[in-house]
Amino acid sequence: MAINILSAITFLLAFAFLRLQPINDRVYFPKWYLKGARESPSHGGAFVRKFVNLDMRSYLKVLSWMPAALKMPEDELISHAGLDSAVYLRIYLIGLKIFAPITVLAFIILVPVNWTNSSLESSKVQHSDIDKLSISNIPVGSKRFAAHLAMAYVFTFWTCYVLLREYEIVATMRLRFLASEKRRPDQFTVLVRNIPPDPDESIGELVEHFFLVNHPDHYLTHQVVYNANKLDKMVKEKKKMQNWLDYYQLKYERNSSQRPTTKTGFLGCFGSKVDAIEYYTSEIERIEKECPHWREDLRLRSALEQLKTFLHQSANQIPRTIGEAIPMKATFFITYIMVDGWAGVAGEILRLKPLIIFHLKNFFLVKTEKDREEAMDPGSIGFDSNEPQIQLYFLLGLVYAVIINVYNQEYESAAAFWPSVHGRIIVALIVSQLLLLGLLSTKGAGQSTPVLLVLPVVTFYFYKYCKNRYEPAFVEYPLQDAMRKDTLERAREPGFDLKGYLMNAYIHPVFKGDEDDEKFSISDEPEAEQVLVATKRQSRRNTPVPSKYNGSESPSLPEIVNDQRL
Structure with missing residues (x-):
């Protein structure tokens, strides 16, 4: 523990020192360079000033970034980095809100209950001093298991209370964010899958004709998603x-x-x-x-033999088996959380890998300014990988009782991932309850089973309550708010070319050029009047909708783009 805390402090001090050096400026502030808000520091005088900061006064404020980062208001963080980043940080805060009181109660109540026994000392099982703090030190059939049973209820109700409050707060933040933010392509987009093949029309023709006939007032254009890998x-x-x-x-x-x-x-x-x-x-x-003619290569991975063996046993023995195994692995998981949580997270702020890669590329490969921009690629927070990692900490924690200057987010979901976060914490809570049930059954406390079975049921109904009350705010948008927002946008920008804005939003990156990143222009031309369309299908001839396939101007590119806010 001391080594990991010392490593975390070392990483933070190294970051505070390296970020002051001019040669590392593009590593620790790439987002601002890409936005054109920051330029390479220019220093006159000695040549060494281009690489090393010789201003001694700046080193006296080497840790000044910490208070500024901690005191940043949440509204300012949302404006600066987006709602996803702000809510992502709230996941860490939830961990503190849940585990800080649980830790205090565990040390006050459970640690004395476990420590004051001598079950491990009287047994021949090899153990360490930290094992005396666990439930494995309580003898079989002891009445002291009642303390663990009571604390299981306390931990469950406290966790549910924190989750309820956070769900309400995040839902309110999402609604406010959607009401105040600028337009985004996904607000006008509907994804259509499994389109049935048609012998007379291509996918693009079929999709366009269907929406122009059935949704003429809401349809603008569509785009077929190509496999261009x-x-x-x-x-x-x-x-x-x-x-x-x-x-x-x-x-x-x-x-x-x-x-x-x-x-x-x-x-x-x-x-x-x-x-x-x-x-x-x-x-x-x-x-x-040239035209490529490559074939895709699919590779399948085999399942773990251990999982196969584990699943072959009786289902009612699984909690008991895991309950017996978990106390034996407590030291490993505690070490894992300390290493990955302390040293790993602190190492992320140091950005050691991007630092080395940037200087290697800058020395050997950079020839143009575009090369330099690619060398300092800031990347983005991988919510798909980082968020489950945090959930692993929640799971282990319940079982065992740099955003500002670097990352440039590639997308903004307006905290749409929050129901998944909530659900995974609930799953972790239920898993911890079932494992406690299996563990107590191995300790001769089977009479506590009916009392413990209540907890998973209550937790599940709590999940259903939150899902029914708050999840609609993450999957639907109020029609009244959408109409109000559309009316304001039309009043502010009456000539905005929405069709042009949506046209290239979902083009595969392979088909995009650098010029596609420019802003869309304002079109003052009125929309074309609807004309009769002669389709290829006999049952649809002379349908009053425009189509690109008979020469009239209409949506051009073959994902379906639809005005979702109306």
């Missing part, structure tokens, strides 16, 4: 060639007296020497003409 390698190769072409063109502009040359072999060190600009131009043209 096969093109990814070719697109990366083209970008690489384009980057080399930009580099040699820039080199030629600086010295036009000599044309740059390169070798066509491995790493540009072997092969025949050719004109670099002409070579990379021809390579780009070749890639644009």
